[in-house]
Amino acid sequence: MQQRILVVDDEPAVRFGIRHFFEAHGLEVVEAETCREARELFRSCRPDLVLLDYRLMDGTALDLLPEMRAMDPSIPVLVLTAHVTVDTAIQVIKQGAEHFLPKPVELPTLGVMVARLLEVQQTRRRQQALVASRSEELNPFLGVSRAIRELEVTARRVLDSDSPVLIQGETGTGKGVLANWLHMHGSRGGGPLVQLNCAGLLSQFLETELFGHERGAFTSAVSRKQGLLEVAHRGTVFLDEIGDMDLQVQPKLLKVLEEKRFRRLGEVEDRSVDVRLIAATHQDLAQFVRMQRFRSDLYFRISTLPLHLPALRERPEDIPVIARDLLVRLSRELGRPGLELMSSAESALRAYAWPGNLRELRNVLERAVLLSSSHVLRPEDLQFNHALARALSTAPAECKEPPSEASELNLTLQEVERRHIERVLAAEGGHVERAARRLGIPRSSLYQKLKSLGLSSKV
Numbered sequence: 001m002q003q004r005i006l007v008v009d010d011e012p013a014v015r016f017g018i019r020h021f022f023e024a025h026g027l028e029v030v031e032a033e034t035c036r037e038a039r040e041l042f043r044s045c046r047p048d049l050v051l052l053d054y055r056l057m058d059g060t061a062l063d064l065l066p067e068m069r070a071m072d073p074s075i076p077v078l079v080l081t082a083h084v085t086v087d088t089a090i091q092v093i094k095q096g097a098e099h100f101l102p103k104p105v106e107l108p109t110l111g112v113m114v115a116r117l118l119e120v121q122q123t124r125r126r127q128q129a130l131v132a133s134r135s136e137e138l139n140p141f142l143g144v145s146r147a148i149r150e151l152e153v154t155a156r157r158v159l160d161s162d163s164p165v166l167i168q169g170e171t172g173t174g175k176g177v178l179a180n181w182l183h184m185h186g187s188r189g190g191g192p193l194v195q196l197n198c199a200g201l202l203s204q205f206l207e208t209e210l211f212g213h214e215r216g217a218f219t220s221a222v223s224r225k226q227g228l229l230e231v232a233h234r235g236t237v238f239l240d241e242i243g244d245m246d247l248q249v250q251p252k253l254l255k256v257l258e259e260k261r262f263r264r265l266g267e268v269e270d271r272s273v274d275v276r277l278i279a280a281t282h283q284d285l286a287q288f289v290r291m292q293r294f295r296s297d298l299y300f301r302i303s304t305l306p307l308h309l310p311a312l313r314e315r316p317e318d319i320p321v322i323a324r325d326l327l328v329r330l331s332r333e334l335g336r337p338g339l340e341l342m343s344s345a346e347s348a349l350r351a352y353a354w355p356g357n358l359r360e361l362r363n364v365l366e367r368a369v370l371l372s373s374s375h376v377l378r379p380e381d382l383q384f385n386h387a388l389a390r391a392l393s394t395a396p397a398e399c400k401e402p403p404s405e406a407s408e409l410n411l412t413l414q415e416v417e418r419r420h421i422e423r424v425l426a427a428e429g430g431h432v433e434r435a436a437r438r439l440g441i442p443r444s445s446l447y448q449k450l451k452s453l454g455l456s457s458k459v
């Protein structure tokens with residue numbers, strides 16, 4: 001990815017020399033002549049580094065440095081000046097400049113310094129991204145089935161593209177794991193990966209999370225806040241459960257994708273941002289478009305590169321491979337070396353419907369390991385949630401038409417409640433926490449209701 005430097009100097013000849021030198025070294029250069037221009041370009045172009053002349057027509061570096069630091073403290077600023085005094089040097093460094101160089105500056109020396117600072121900055125960003133990523137990377141392509149092999153080929157093809165990716169698949173199929181893999185292995189792997197789950201977020205909260213806000217933008221905005229899009233600059237934004245994104249926020253996200261611009265709440269000017277979007281959903285987004293729950297223009301934009309994660313029951317041949325991999329991980333995590341599965345236990349795993357997919361498989365194995373004292377797991381060590389699997393296969397899919405009003409009228413209140421809970425649980429693949437959020441009740445209350453209605457909740 002081409003790196004960009006902002007050169008701020010009131011002498012056109014100096015800017016010209018610096019521009020030519022760095023462009024010849026493969027960098028993109030943007031120029032500003034005044035503090036005002038520098039402020040605007042810093043905000044709209046998001047440079048990777050700034051070369052700032054100390055004295056400008058409308059101010060000095062000491063005016064600009066605090067503002068730049070407030071906007072993005074991770075961007076290094078190198079100050080150049082013809083009038084060096086120890087006092088100014090100290091002040092400039094105190095205000096956050098990385099270095100202070102006397103003018104006229106020798107371009108090769110400046111080149112080495114800039115290259116070094118850009119390298120340090122990239123390493124810092126990479127380390128931050130590594131810390132943020134899962135401590136141990138999971139392989140989203142475990143298995144031998146045709147579906148998973150084809151998925152890997154397609155995923156590798158879209159790695160370095162900047163177009164949005166839409167990952168679809170039932171709950172627990174590993175959409176988050178795939179998003180993480182795409183980011184880490186793509187050209188933005190050194191940049192940040194920022195994740196937001198859109199489910200249940202009201203429009204204002206979602207907007208402030210994504211776009212940030214200025215001080216005073218609304219009553220509780222007591223200080224300015226950077227949005228996740230800004231944090232993800234030069235990296236990836238992973239929007240999970242995009243199907244639940246509030247309709248009011250959708251056009252603003254579309255603007256970011258089409259124009260690479262957005263506006264903080266309470267701000268009058270646009271900011272530019274360079275992010276790749278990975279969106280995921282377990283819902284049928286095309287159906288949501290038909291039901292007018294999701295904007296068609298945004299759907300077409302984000303589904304440029306669709307990836308589908310197959311459900312486990314559609315690829316039973318992969319289950320033993322994944323189970324063995326999970327056991328190796330569990331051995332390490334739980335300090336139980338040499339865990340194995342009896343072949344009859346493998347057959348039992350293959351035969352089950354896995355409504356909660358890999359998440360459920362991991363949970364079933366973890367429970368089996370914890371409850372068994374042997375390192376060889378038998379079929380009877382595996383506790384399946386057959387009731388949920390049945391509910392899933394019989395419950396109407398979330399997006400299908402609801403049952404007729406006449407047939408619903410004959411139901412008792414308890415039956416309506418029971419059916420509704422079953423439907424929501426099935427739509428969430430047995431994920432109790434998410435089902436509770438959707439139902440608008442605390443998780444503990446849902447557990448109580450499940451117990452009193454005789455429903456199971458083991459996923």
Ligand SMILES: Nc1ncnc2c1ncn2[C@@H]1O[C@H](COP(=O)(O)OP(=O)(O)OP(=O)(O)O)[C@@H](O)[C@H]1O
Nearest residue numbers: 138139140171172173174175176177282358359362
């Ligand atoms: N490739 C994998 N290897 C090992 N475990 C995996 C893998 N993929 C998923 N899992 C397990 O399944 C869990 C769920 O994965 P993930 O959150 O990526 O699924 P998801 O499809 O995004 O789920 P949801 O729709 O509920 O958000 C993970 O925390 C992990 O325990």
